[in-house]
Amino acid sequence: MFRRRNNSNNCQEDDSLQRDAKVNELKAAIGPLSGRSLKYCTDACLMRYLEARNWNVDKSKKMLEETLNWRSTYKPEEIRWHEVASEGETGKVFRASFHDRYGRTVLILRPGLQNTSSQDNQIRHLVYLIENAILNLPDGQEQMAWLIDFTGWSLNTNVPIKTARDSANILQNHYPERLAIAFLYNPPRIFEAFWKIVKYFLDPKTFQKVKFVYPKKKDSVELMKSYFDVENLPTEFGGRATLQYDHEDFSRMMAQDDVKGASVWGFDNKLIHVSKGCMGTEVSPDPVPLALPAS
Structure with missing residues (x-):
């Protein structure tokens, strides 16, 4: 929607003003917020959300309201590692x-x-x-990158279509513009x-971020290397590092x-129990009420 011209500071300033105006318009359309919704927005x-809906305030408002409803019931910020640790045993x-x-957090999917x-x-x-990837984004960075390794993949290990669809819907509907790039290696x-x-x-914006990389196709390999230093990139993705989970x-x-996430979301006033278990350190916070004062 907005065009930037590197040789014109005035154009960039105009773009910034227009974006700020759209943000304020969306803010007014949503109305007063409190608790975690205020912290999230x-x-x-x-x-x-505006970017995901091409800066249409009405569509962005609808999308954001759906996310706030989803977060109020699914409570993704309350999920703790010990609740899902068994899913991660293989490092999938x-x-x-x-x-x-670009300093983005990287998720590896296998x-x-x-x-x-x-x-x-x-x-x-x-x-x-x-949520954890977002928690660990450096200041000023809003997006993450995904690296998907198909070693050992077969139809027997493939997730069902419904799971793939539900996962895609959550990513693009409730984490808009969080994915910068996804390389399928x-x-x-x-x-x-x-x-x-x-x-x-996948919506068109998400679809464009998915890139297939084949070792024998130089263009696709060079594209991936433009995003990653080969010294950091695991050998499974054509790099030189050893991938160990x-x-x-x-x-x-x-x-x-x-513990860090609890602090970010304002759970500091709740008792967090830390105990040693067979899975390592576990964190089990007490149940948290839905509405908390914004910090």
Whole structure:
């Protein structure tokens, strides 16, 4: 909607003013907020919803209200690692120890390591890790990157179509403009049939962010390397780093992040129990009421 011209400071300033005006318009359309909804609806958040709906305030308002309703019932910020840790035992989805060239948090997905059959728990695990990726974004960065490794993938380990559809809907409807890029590395030919169905669940903006990378296709490899330093990129993705997932170490890190997340969302006044278990450190906060004072 807005055009930027690098050789014109005035044009950039005009764009910024127009964006700010749209944010204020959306803010007014939503009306007064409190508790977690107020904490969630930052100016940057409103900007993402506007961007996702091409700066149409009415459509952005509808989208945001649907997200606020979803968050009030699903409560993604309340999910704790010990509740979903069994889903992560194989390292099928985890936050990488490195960032991309733009400082974005990176999630690594390895669908060939699927280890459970509960679709609800699989989605809950993914939502937890999306929230965790956002929690660990550096200042000034709003988006994450996904690297998807198809080693070991088969139709037997593939998630059901319904799970793929529900996951896609949550990502694009409730985390708009959070995904910067998703690289699908060397998917087998049989995946193409599955993709032909899944792609219809994606809106055009999300679809454009999905990139297929094949080791023998130089252009796709160079595109991925423009986002990642090969020294950080695991060998599974054509890089030089060794990919190691230690579930106990990752569990301890997630437990620490649960404490950080509780602080961010204003759970500081609730007693957080920390105990040692077979999975490492676990964090089990007391139930939190829906409406909390904004900090």
